[in-house]
Amino acid sequence: MSVLPNPRHEAFAQALAKGKTADEAYAQAGYSPNRGNATRMKANENIRKRVEELQGRSAKRVEVTVETLAAELEEARALALTEKQTGAAVSATMGKAKLFGLIVEKHKHSGSIGSYDLTRVTDDDLDRLEAILGPLADTGGDTGGAET
Known part of the structure; x- marks a missing residue:
């Protein structure tokens, strides 16, 4: 099956294929809202076949494995x-x-991630930061703040 001869029927079928409801597709195709007519048009054999064709094409396009x-x-x-x-x-x-996962790229990140003003941080917050970051300093991590 190819493009439907009636442009509004084609627009209706395309909207249905894209996931619109029958009511939405009916209005999008340029018809005045009418739930009964939208339902009847959706049941039309030519419309159903066209929607299946359009959805099948879409499925083939995105089938990447x-x-x-x-x-x-x-x-x-x-x-x-x-x-x-x-x-x-x-x-x-x-x-x-x-x-196939036979090669895994590993990236090493280095450098500064920014500087922060810690003059307004509470002693409790500083203690928590030290608990988190202290082990890094003990293992030779960032020595940027260490005094010599």
């Missing part, structure tokens, strides 16, 4: 090898390895 991604990467790798693009082939191979 590990297998489909792996197949795409393998296709890219094979093409890269035939074109003698070894860098692209290695990149595709690495992409597959990451996809």
